[in-house]
Amino acid sequence: GSAFYQQRSKLSVSAFRHLLKEFNLKFPLEKFRGKYYLIACDGSEFNIARNLKDADTFHEPNDKSVSGFNMVHTISLYEVCSKRYLDLEVQPGRLKNEFQAICNLMDRYAYGGSPIFIMGFSLLSASEFLPTEKWRCAKQ
Incomplete structure (x- = not known):
């Protein structure tokens, strides 16, 4: 545990x-009804080691944390039928930008097929997709 933590x-x-x-490209994804990839997109926040000097992740003391805390925000793509994570974005907690994270994930999507992206309202409202041959995100 601590050796990994120190070398992370x-x-x-x-x-x-x-x-x-590369792992996911070696093993075919399962398709829903033989045609669609069901891809969930969701965000999570994780506390990381406390570092007062990291202004991008440090949150000041408050009612819930008397000494403050550091946090990162992740947004992941998870293929539901295959039960596999496909990609992720990691952002400093104070600099999280879900719209940009979704654009980055969509731009990197490499699995072809007919994906159906499933996301919660907060992510959906942060995204504005314009259909093209692939897709591209509208710039805010």
Whole structure:
């Protein structure tokens, strides 16, 4: 546990993302009704090691935390039928931008087929997709 924690900065998000993609490309995804990929998109927040000097993740003390805390925000794509994570975005808690995260995830989508993206209202309201041959996100 603590050895991994101390060395975690050596595994970049882009390296993890690459491994995830390469793994998933080696094994076909299951399709819903033989045609569609059902892809859930959702965000989560995680507390990380407290660091007062990291202004992008540190949240000041409040009613719930007397000493303050650091947090990152993630948004993931999860293929429901195959029960596999496909991709993720990690953002500093104070700089979270769900619209940009969704655009990044859509731009990197590499699994073809006919995906149906399922997301909650907060993510849906943050996104504005314009259909094209693939798709592109409208810039805010």
